[in-house]
Amino acid sequence: MDGRTHVALAAFSQDRPIGIVRIIDLGDGRGELAVEVIDRCQGCGAGTELLQAARNRAAELGYRELVGEMLVVNAAALAALRRVFGVVRVRRDGSELTVTVPVDGEPAPADRVERLVA
Template sequence: MTTPPSTPLVTLRELGPGEYDVLDAVVAGLSPDSRVRRFLGPVPELAPAVRDALAAVDGRRHLAVAAFAGGRPIGIARLVGEEPGRAELAVEVVDAWQGRGVGSRLARAVLDRGREAGFTTVVADVLAENPAARGLARALFPGLSGRPEGTEIAFTADLTAHEPSRAVANAA
């Protein structure tokens, strides 16, 4: 009988402002295809202004939670306020950890934090050809339907009507 390889414990924590090292490590772990799925287009490297915006976590308007395995960053989920009560959700998980429940854990954590911060509506734009992101949105918010917009699908969900922690508790 063989012993399965050990899997490092995955821990989550909120990010603070200017944690470029975590952001850079996660983006470096994304393949070109994963970058297209995350940023909705080819992104060989983050432009300085985009990098600065993604690191501008303030705990109020811009919330971010990161996942770590063996001390290394493996994913980030964020909510960025667009207008009062409304925020955009984005999730990125390094390729080596995709499909292992990290994205759903991150999304649940940042949505719970967003609810505490007063966000009532969450939006997410995903590529129509990204079944993992579409599946995550539907797992987080059962009964959710998206609105096609060209090559993307726009999802909008009411955080006051859904409890993401319960909806995907078994998916992580």
């Protein structure tokens, strides 16, 4: 991880890691987005915070869009993507979705994101 072509940000609770988000450069202003939150912390906002931190970092680095894959049944993740990025393009292939989200403008203000550590 070099902080530019491969970025990883982690979320912690009580000094223990609870989630991670990665951005891997795909070239041409695009990055691959991957996020994971441990089971006991899902539904508590950690995924949304990680996505916000990823959006901010992607904007700082000049990405124009992020792309990721997920299972169709993961409605919570899709809802979190919509909360953070607003517009989400979705392509379905069987039980998998490929989602593409824009990284527009300046990074959003960090309110709770400062708890994330690069």
